[in-house]
Amino acid sequence: xxxxxxxxxxxxxxxxxxxxxxxxxxxxxxxxxxxxxxxxxxxxxxxxxxxxxxxxxxxxxxxxxxxxxxxxxxxxxxxxxxxxxxxxxxxxxxxxxxxxxxxxxxxxxxxxxxxxxxxxxxxxxxxxxxxxxxxxxxxxxxxxxxxxxxxxxxxxxxxxxxxxxxxxxxxxxxxxxxxxxxxxxxxxxxxxxxxxxxxxxxxxxxxxxxxxxxxxxxxxxxxxxxxxxxxxxxxxxxxxxxxxxxxxxxxxxxxxxxxxxxxxxxxxxxxxxxxxxxxxxxxxxxxxxxxxxxxxxxxxxxxxxxxxxxxxxxxxxxxxxxxxxxxxxxxxxxxxxxxxxxxxxxxxxxxxxxxxxxxxxxxxxxxxxxxxxxxxxxxxxxxxxxxxxxxxxxxxxxxxxxxxxxxxxxxxxxxxxxxxxxxxxxxxxxxxxxxxxxxxxxxxxxxxxxxxxxxxxxxxxxxxxxxxxxxxxxxxxxxxxxxxxxxxxxxxxxxxxxxxxxxxxxxxxxxxxxxxxxxxxxxxxxxxxxxxxxxxx
Numbered sequence: 001x002x003x004x005x006x007x008x009x010x011x012x013x014x015x016x017x018x019x020x021x022x023x024x025x026x027x028x029x030x031x032x033x034x035x036x037x038x039x040x041x042x043x044x045x046x047x048x049x050x051x052x053x054x055x056x057x058x059x060x061x062x063x064x065x066x067x068x069x070x071x072x073x074x075x076x077x078x079x080x081x082x083x084x085x086x087x088x089x090x091x092x093x094x095x096x097x098x099x100x101x102x103x104x105x106x107x108x109x110x111x112x113x114x115x116x117x118x119x120x121x122x123x124x125x126x127x128x129x130x131x132x133x134x135x136x137x138x139x140x141x142x143x144x145x146x147x148x149x150x151x152x153x154x155x156x157x158x159x160x161x162x163x164x165x166x167x168x169x170x171x172x173x174x175x176x177x178x179x180x181x182x183x184x185x186x187x188x189x190x191x192x193x194x195x196x197x198x199x200x201x202x203x204x205x206x207x208x209x210x211x212x213x214x215x216x217x218x219x220x221x222x223x224x225x226x227x228x229x230x231x232x233x234x235x236x237x238x239x240x241x242x243x244x245x246x247x248x249x250x251x252x253x254x255x256x257x258x259x260x261x262x263x264x265x266x267x268x269x270x271x272x273x274x275x276x277x278x279x280x281x282x283x284x285x286x287x288x289x290x291x292x293x294x295x296x297x298x299x300x301x302x303x304x305x306x307x308x309x310x311x312x313x314x315x316x317x318x319x320x321x322x323x324x325x326x327x328x329x330x331x332x333x334x335x336x337x338x339x340x341x342x343x344x345x346x347x348x349x350x351x352x353x354x355x356x357x358x359x360x361x362x363x364x365x366x367x368x369x370x371x372x373x374x375x376x377x378x379x380x381x382x383x384x385x386x387x388x389x390x391x392x393x394x395x396x397x398x399x400x401x402x403x404x405x406x407x408x409x410x411x412x413x414x415x416x417x418x419x420x421x422x423x424x425x426x427x428x429x430x431x432x433x434x435x436x437x438x439x440x441x442x443x444x445x446x447x448x449x450x451x452x453x454x455x456x457x458x459x460x461x462x463x464x465x466x467x468x469x470x471x472x473x474x475x476x477x478x479x480x481x482x483x484x485x486x487x488x489x490x491x492x493x494x495x496x497x498x499x500x501x502x503x504x505x506x507x508x509x510x511x512x513x514x515x516x517x518x519x520x521x522x523x524x525x526x527x528x529x530x531x532x533x534x535x536x537x
Contacts, residue, residue: 028058031159035152036060039144043105043134046161047071047079049127052078052366057160059131063394065378068196072386076100082118082130088149093138101134102113103394103435115140119153123161164326174421183418193485195228195235195381197372201364205232213239220296220313220356221334223363226413226517229334230294232363236332237290245289247332250282254521260303261458262319265310271320283316283327286304291332294451296356297337298525304349311355331356366408366415375413378420379436390427391435411516418443495530498523508526 022105028046035044043061047054054071073080077097082089091097099116115135119126131153135141195206212219212439213236220518221236223227237247255263262271266281293299299307310316311331332400333356342348347522381393394402399422425442498512505511513523 004355005450007318025058027159027162029298031057031156032060035131035156038152039133040133040140041133043101043132044131045101045117045132046156046160047536048129048328049083049121054083056325060132061106062101062376063106064374065395066101066104067198067380068375068380069382070379071100075386077120078116079132080119080132081327082132083127084096085120085165088117088119088146088153089421090141090146090149091115098391099134100392101132103392103437105136114138117141117144117149117421119149119156121153121157123157128157129160140401172202182410189407195231196375197369198375199369199372201369202372205361205363207434208361209235210239214241215359216241216330217358218331218333219359219361220339221361221363222339223334223336224365224411225336226411226500227363227365228412229336229363230292233292233332233334236361238291238329240290241502242288242330244288246286247290247293248282249292251294251297251342251519251522253525256520257300257302259302261306264303265306265316270319271318273319276457278318281316281318283310284318284325286329287327287334288329289428290332293331293333295335295522296333297339297342301347301349306350308349308352308355313354321328351394362482366411370404373415376415377389377403377419380416381423384423385422388423388427390423390430391433392437393423393426395422397436399438399443402440402443411518417514418518494534498530498532 032046035041036411041061043059045059045062045066048057052073052074055071056069071079073083077099078091078095081097093114095116105308115138116132117134120130120133133141150485159250167315195202195209197203203459207464211234219233219236221232223229237243250264251435252260262279262281262297264282266279266284267275269275269278307315308330310327312327314328316327317324337410339348339353339357343350343353377395381395385391385393403415403418410417421444422438423436425444426438428438430436498516501512501515502509505515509523510520513520516523518526
């Protein structure tokens with residue numbers, strides 16, 4: 001580590017980058033690189049302030065999951081001090097205040113930060129973020145001139161504001177009338193997720209959402225179970241002209257066929273036995289707003305013509321009513337099914353698919369953007385930390401490797417569950433508020449010690465389809481067609497996985513549903529389709 005004292009010449013690259021044609025991501029990364037070249041340090045983080053939360057924009061020298069974390073000022077006294085001061089702060093080596101990055105220094109999970117300084121980033125007196133610089137060796141920053149740090153903070157603030165202004169102008173130029181991005185973040189945070197990731201796949205997904213969100217067209221969101229389709233739908237709604245109106249949710253897979261029509265289109269009083277009062281139905285509730293039809297591929301064939309009429313003409317007819325009712329509803333639908341195959345099989349109407357498929361957004365499975373796993377792990381572990389009240393959460397190298405190498409058939413939802421369970425198990429070894437170190441053993445729960453290892457079919461015990469909760473230890477076999485169609489092979493594999501988890505859960509369907517990342521009602525519906533309903537009782 002160099003101990004050369006920084007000079008104003010070290011700030012020249014930051015100033016030049018402000019006039020260069022760079023993306024905000026490149027601008028932030030180059031700013032961090034310039035700081036670490038100018039100052040002797042082990043870690044540098046640029047954080048943007050949003051409300052009471054500091055969000056890492058770029059970092060060097062820390063665990064990659066830092067970019068997925070959120071730092072509440074109230075939980076981190078050093079960061080709060082930087083925000084409250086108007087000048088740079090160099091913390092004394094004997095400060096008793098916890099450092100937000102203890103245990104997060106890359107390659108040194110057991111070491112704590114011993115030298116820390118930070119600059120508030122102010123633009124016209126308004127705080128827009130902070131810049132933190134840390135070192136493992138005490139006294140590293142004792143000779144750093146505070147005037148240099150003041151100049152550094154001013155340039156960093158201007159660079160951060162420049163990036164934010166460019167992004168804002170681009171968004172407004174492309175999508176006038178979009179809901180403020182802060183609202184989107186706030187609502188999605190409360191709902192438990194963002195479109196987190198720095199991969200090309202997530203960047204492309206964000207662009208599609210921004211492009212389609214401001215329109216009033218129907219959108220069909222497709223993707224495997226657990227990829228985050230609901231988050232995409234909610235983001236679409238929050239970026240639409242109907243954002244101030246409710247997003248009305250319907251899970252088509254959870255509706256018994258006998259009540260689907262009444263649930264969607266409503267019924268008149270006396271329309272059938274037990275209809276002692278009129279019911280508006282989801283379309284009437286969503287009039288002027290947005291209707292989210294989740295698991296649209298599970299909608300009974302008998303109801304599809306009525307849905308088609310609502311899409312074509314904006315008209316619905318409640319059960320028992322004499323006249324149709326006009327509604328103004330935007331439809332957002334999601335499915336994990338291949339609707340083209342379902343159409344060819346006669347399970348889904350082609351004309352309804354064409355109406356729904358005006359705009360299609362595919363959400364990629366996690367195995368196609370594994371580079372985002374560290375960011376997601378950081379985000380999920382940070383949420384678990386707040387719920388459990390633990391200290392900083394760090395993952396050992398072995399745990400990081402297992403998380404990054406897994407194929408994640410349950411996608412982001414499965415990753416979230418594994419991270420939560422791993423942190424919970426690791427936290428049992430720590431006192432409240434102390435740092436938590438998650439090992440590979442803590443993860444467990446279905447992650448193979450070597451994800452590349454695969455047992456041959458001869459090594460696997462045969463399944464008895466009629467047994468549930470029998471206590472045997474089964475393992476899912478690889479999916480092979482063996483003369484079957486793709487749909488039949490996938491159904492067989494789903495049936496086998498469900499039976500496996502049921503046996504592991506001792507026949508408890510709620511527990512099996514949690515492991516499979518499904519709602520219990522969805523699992524029952526799938527079991528019915530796969531011929532396992534009698535076992536589901």
